[in-house]
Amino acid sequence: MRMTYKIGITCYPTVGGSGVVATELGKALAERGHEIHFISSSVPFRLDCDCENIYFHEVEVNQYSVFRYPPYDLSLASKMADVAKRVGLDLLHVHYAVPHAISAFLAKQMVGEHLKIVTTLHGTDITVLGYDPSLSDIIRFGIERSDQVTAVSDDLACVTNQLLSTEKQIETIYNFIDQRIYYPRNSDDLREEYRIQPGQKVIIHISNFRKVKRVPDVVKAFYEIQKQVDAVLVLIGEGPELPIVTEEVRRLGLTEQVRFLGNQKRLAELLAMGDLKLLLSEKESFGLTILEAMACGVPVIGTKIGGIPEVIKDGENGFVCPFGAIDQVAKKAVELLTNSALQKRLSASAIRTATEEFHLEKIVSQYEAVYQKALDG
Numbered sequence: 001m002r003m004t005y006k007i008g009i010t011c012y013p014t015v016g017g018s019g020v021v022a023t024e025l026g027k028a029l030a031e032r033g034h035e036i037h038f039i040s041s042s043v044p045f046r047l048d049c050d051c052e053n054i055y056f057h058e059v060e061v062n063q064y065s066v067f068r069y070p071p072y073d074l075s076l077a078s079k080m081a082d083v084a085k086r087v088g089l090d091l092l093h094v095h096y097a098v099p100h101a102i103s104a105f106l107a108k109q110m111v112g113e114h115l116k117i118v119t120t121l122h123g124t125d126i127t128v129l130g131y132d133p134s135l136s137d138i139i140r141f142g143i144e145r146s147d148q149v150t151a152v153s154d155d156l157a158c159v160t161n162q163l164l165s166t167e168k169q170i171e172t173i174y175n176f177i178d179q180r181i182y183y184p185r186n187s188d189d190l191r192e193e194y195r196i197q198p199g200q201k202v203i204i205h206i207s208n209f210r211k212v213k214r215v216p217d218v219v220k221a222f223y224e225i226q227k228q229v230d231a232v233l234v235l236i237g238e239g240p241e242l243p244i245v246t247e248e249v250r251r252l253g254l255t256e257q258v259r260f261l262g263n264q265k266r267l268a269e270l271l272a273m274g275d276l277k278l279l280l281s282e283k284e285s286f287g288l289t290i291l292e293a294m295a296c297g298v299p300v301i302g303t304k305i306g307g308i309p310e311v312i313k314d315g316e317n318g319f320v321c322p323f324g325a326i327d328q329v330a331k332k333a334v335e336l337l338t339n340s341a342l343q344k345r346l347s348a349s350a351i352r353t354a355t356e357e358f359h360l361e362k363i364v365s366q367y368e369a370v371y372q373k374a375l376d377g
């Protein structure tokens with residue numbers, strides 16, 4: 001019989017890959033019989049189900065006038081300790097080192113050594129905050145005091161060890177995909193809804209439009225592509241760079257060919273109408289949307305940075321190009337969009353990669369093994 005645990009999960013509940021991974025992991029663990037307690041400032045946006053074995057505990061932050069800044073990290077620690085004692089948690093699985101691993105450490109001090117901590121690093125906590133000298137020591141502390149640490153790519157594990165000068169063993173556990181949700185399907189209705197003409201190619205980009213995502217590069221690459229291929233660009237997501245992107249689209253005279261869809265829930269349906277997806281980020285520890293596209297049969301052109309080459313095998317299931325090499329991206333895109341045999345081969349291989357290497361069941365089992373190690377240690 002499989003061992004089941006009581007697990008507290010903490011993540012940033014707003015839109016973002018780490019929140020998606022944490023929530024989908026919690027849901028999958030609950031399906032396997034574990035008791036899952038989300039401890040967070042609000043209900044994670046993907047926690048839209050009324051699932052058995054799942055509980056939510058809201059962290060409330062007091063706004064006393066003496067505090068210039070409300071002490072969220074302390075309220076979180078206090079809530080973690082409270083839930084751990086009340087329901088008898090075996091472990092806390094926190095997503096992001098800061099502040100979550102630090103709050104978990106405090107909770108452990110309050111509850112006792114039997115409460116274990118598993119920390120998963122997703123990227124920004126290391127690749128952005130890790131460079132901030134005022135935070136790097138405390139990030140290292142959070143990592144070293146965790147019982148087990150995982151990162152979402154070999155690249156992120158390696159960067160963490162180097163940047164923070166820590167020898168803590170960090171295990172790679174990749175992002176995963178639920179093939180019950182992400183699979184190829186007919187998209188004629190959506191094509192009609194978004195005024196896409198028969199024969200027109202669809203290029204998709206999905207992100208939170210942060211600067212690191214380099215969405216203006218996607219628009220520039222599209223500008224080159226549409227000179228040779230009849231295509232539309234579908235931009236999904238919102239964020240700080242949206243006004244800059246909108247202006248770039250206007251400046252290049254692409255308003256008719258670009259659809260801005262904002263944040264969307266029906267990602268799988270939208271992805272399935274794509275012929276190609278572009279992710280041209282400057283930093284990307286994994287790139288969950290690459291996997292979502294691949295599972296829907298859409299090959300991706302990504303930048304050769306971070307963990308992207310661990311997912312996209314160049315020329316096999318997509319293409320990787322050096323960061324900023326817009327002409328190269330456009331050349332590869334045109335090659336793919338004008339050669340249906342190549343498109344079919346890459347698409348089939350992308351589905352195989354998602355199904356075989358990043359399947360939910362496989363990756364969830366890896367997390368279970370890490371929990372067991374933490375509890376045995």
Ligand code: GMT
Binds near residue numbers: 015123212285
């Ligand atoms: O990409 C973002 O800006 C969101 C960020 C997050 O913290 O949610 O995503 C990070 O975690 C994802 C899940 O592990 C990864 O797939 C993304 O690659 C990673 N983002 C970056 O490294 C920039």
